[in-house]
Amino acid sequence: MEFAISCRDVFKTFGTGERAARALRGVSLDVRPGEMTLLVGPSGCGKTTLISAIAAMLTPDSGAIEVFGQNVAKMSIGARTMFRRRTVGFVFQQFNLLPALTATENASLPLRIAGRSAAEANRAAAILLERLGLADHLDRYPDQLSGGQQQRVAIARGLVHAPRLLVCDEPTASLDAANGQAAMAIMRETAVQADRTVIVVTHDDRIYHFADRIAHMDDGRVIDVVAQERVQHQEHAA
Amino acid sequence: MGVIALRMLFGDRAKYLGLIFGVAFSTLLIAQQGGLFVGLMLRTAAVIADAQEVDIWVMDPQARYLDTVRAMRPTELPRVRGVDGVAWAVPLYKATVPLKTLDGRIENTMMLGVDDATLIGATSRFVMGTLEDLRKPDGIAIDRAGYQRLWPGEPLRLGRELELNDSRAVIVAITDASAAFTANIIMYAPFSRATAYSPQGRNSVSFILARAAAGHTPDAVAAAISAQTGLQALSAANFRWKTIKFFLQNTGIPISFGVVIVLGVVVGVAIVGLTFNIFVAENLRQYGALKAMGLSNLSLVGLVMLQATVVGAVGYGIVLGIAAMFFRFATQGELRGFYLPWWIAAGVAGLTLLIMLLATVGSLRRVVVLDPAIVFRS
Numbered sequence: 001m002e003f004a005i006s007c008r009d010v011f012k013t014f015g016t017g018e019r020a021a022r023a024l025r026g027v028s029l030d031v032r033p034g035e036m037t038l039l040v041g042p043s044g045c046g047k048t049t050l051i052s053a054i055a056a057m058l059t060p061d062s063g064a065i066e067v068f069g070q071n072v073a074k075m076s077i078g079a080r081t082m083f084r085r086r087t088v089g090f091v092f093q094q095f096n097l098l099p100a101l102t103a104t105e106n107a108s109l110p111l112r113i114a115g116r117s118a119a120e121a122n123r124a125a126a127i128l129l130e131r132l133g134l135a136d137h138l139d140r141y142p143d144q145l146s147g148g149q150q151q152r153v154a155i156a157r158g159l160v161h162a163p164r165l166l167v168c169d170e171p172t173a174s175l176d177a178a179n180g181q182a183a184m185a186i187m188r189e190t191a192v193q194a195d196r197t198v199i200v201v202t203h204d205d206r207i208y209h210f211a212d213r214i215a216h217m218d219d220g221r222v223i224d225v226v227a228q229e230r231v232q233h234q235e236h237a238a
Numbered sequence: 239m240g241v242i243a244l245r246m247l248f249g250d251r252a253k254y255l256g257l258i259f260g261v262a263f264s265t266l267l268i269a270q271q272g273g274l275f276v277g278l279m280l281r282t283a284a285v286i287a288d289a290q291e292v293d294i295w296v297m298d299p300q301a302r303y304l305d306t307v308r309a310m311r312p313t314e315l316p317r318v319r320g321v322d323g324v325a326w327a328v329p330l331y332k333a334t335v336p337l338k339t340l341d342g343r344i345e346n347t348m349m350l351g352v353d354d355a356t357l358i359g360a361t362s363r364f365v366m367g368t369l370e371d372l373r374k375p376d377g378i379a380i381d382r383a384g385y386q387r388l389w390p391g392e393p394l395r396l397g398r399e400l401e402l403n404d405s406r407a408v409i410v411a412i413t414d415a416s417a418a419f420t421a422n423i424i425m426y427a428p429f430s431r432a433t434a435y436s437p438q439g440r441n442s443v444s445f446i447l448a449r450a451a452a453g454h455t456p457d458a459v460a461a462a463i464s465a466q467t468g469l470q471a472l473s474a475a476n477f478r479w480k481t482i483k484f485f486l487q488n489t490g491i492p493i494s495f496g497v498v499i500v501l502g503v504v505v506g507v508a509i510v511g512l513t514f515n516i517f518v519a520e521n522l523r524q525y526g527a528l529k530a531m532g533l534s535n536l537s538l539v540g541l542v543m544l545q546a547t548v549v550g551a552v553g554y555g556i557v558l559g560i561a562a563m564f565f566r567f568a569t570q571g572e573l574r575g576f577y578l579p580w581w582i583a584a585g586v587a588g589l590t591l592l593i594m595l596l597a598t599v600g601s602l603r604r605v606v607v608l609d610p611a612i613v614f615r616s
Contacts, residue, residue: 052611057530078534084610085532092613096527100249101242112239113533169614 004197005031010063023049025220036198041217047201055167056080089158093170095150097142104138107156128156148179168200184210243541253517261553264506269561269586273578275495282485283478284416288361293456295477296446299470303484309442321463323454328353332444333436338401348422351432360426367411377410384423402435511597518601530610550594
């Protein structure tokens with residue numbers, strides 16, 4: 001089986017001496033293509049550090065991280081930038097929408113960064129936003145949208161350039177329960193495809209049922225990976 | 239991405255206006271003080287500049303600048319005329335003469351006595367009357383600002399009488415002569431009459447004004463005059479610069495203005511630097527998000543530089559407009575000598591660029607070293 005993401009013995013320490021914080025202590029993890037994998041665990045266990053490394057945003061101290069056959073741990077800064085631009089989509093906890101841009105313009109940003117014209121990028125973003133139920137809100141600014149609507153714009157921004165990897169950091173943390181479920185349902189429906197892998201970092205156990213697999217982390221390591229069948233079984237048992 | 243950078247900038251209106259204000263305030267200080275300084279320095283040599291047909295100024299060897307007049311003997315005039323390369327040479331009389339109007343107002347005037355025959359040495363800018371009117375009995379020309387000082391609020395009128403050192407004089411022309419450094423009223427009269435007005439005596443040749451003949455340069459002819467007569471002869475440009483240099487070296491004016499200009503730069507860097515830093519700091523997550531999405535460091539730097547450039551250009555443009563309007567307004571009346579030539583505008587643009595560069599260095603560094611993973615921090 002060829003994995004979309006394969007991490008082997010990944011270590012990362014921030015700081016030195018007594019103040020050193022060992023965020024990753026030999027993480028090994030395989031993620032399959034076409035699946036949504038949830039990365040869960042207590043605060044400070046290394047989830048965010050791990051997805052930052054997988055998304056080519058930071059370089060681990062040692063170990064290998066292969067994403068679609070490319071070792072992102074060995075890439076130069078420029079190569080990492082290009083890799084993120086072409087391969088990775090992001091959905092952030094705090095949405096990080098640009099307040100001066102409309103919903104369409106925000107969603108079109110990855111295409112603009114990739115060099116597409118404003119008209120072309122806006123057209124593609126508008127189509128995706130309409131699919132996400134925001135047809136009437138295309139020209140609204142972030143402060144004119146509800147939290148749920150902002151998260152849908154963020155999802156559109158994460159998907160508009162058809163990335164092979166979508167990285168989501170606590171996508172439901174800023175939403176109420178109903179909006180969180182809705183956002184995950186949309187993500188499950190639009191993002192998960194045969195040629196795309198979705199990794200979601202979350203503390204929210206109410207969204208576990210959207211996952212194909214759940215990787216549990218603790219103390220800088222992945223301690224367990226549970227497939228969807230087991231998740232459902234455990235939920236039944238509970 | 240340029241449009242997005244500008245939308246980010248304009249979107250935060252309060253900070254955008256704060257940045258514009260910072261640039262505008264410091265640039266205004268620089269432009270206004272620079273203009274005043276240049277205007278003031280040029281006033282010191284205004285008489286030289288106004289005598290446009292004169293190439294060469296000849297004076298006593300000890301004269302250090304325009305206002306250190308030491309009378310020369312009238313016999314020096316034919317000696318200068320005899321130097322090879324001199325097309326013509328005429329005398330100029332310059333003295334401070336007390337003035338009294340018929341209603342008792344007293345002022346000092348800078349009396350310039352120009353050659354009786356040719357009237358060379360006077361300004362060519364006349365508001366009322368002509369140069370030839372100086373030949374009328376007791377006729378003198380007065381500058382407009384001086385006239386308005388003597389008769390404030392009254393319309394310009396020829397034929398008014400006044401006393402110059404107890405002698406009758408009649409205004410037959412009104413000039414637009416450049417303002418002098420001493421702020422004295424500037425008057426022109428024929429040489430023979432001007433010397434009669436003066437308490438310093440007759441036959442005093444303050445300067446000999448000359449022109450180089452065709453095929454000779456003013457500097458070469460001036461050198462020849464000096465060599466053959468023992469007098470000090472300078473081209474008009476050199477004498478003008480010598481006069482300005484005297485004031486630069488012997489007064490506190492350059493330091494006073496220089497300090498304000500440096501303060502303008504410091505204030506600009508401080509206000510704009512701080513505000514721009516706050517602007518960048520508050521948008522750091524947005525820059526981080528763009529970086530995470532694959533925007534290169536080079537593009538991010540370009541984005542920030544574009545924002546800084548727009549702030550600088552708008553602030554500079556506003557100031558140039560205000561300064562130009564102020565100078566235009568100020569030069570209408572007696573407040574003459576304000577000066578905003580293209581090279582001051584260019585110099586201010588250079589200093590604005592320097593302010594923006596210094597102000598954005600810190601911000602650029604923050605953006606370049608920004609960890610894109612900042613977007614994952616809550």
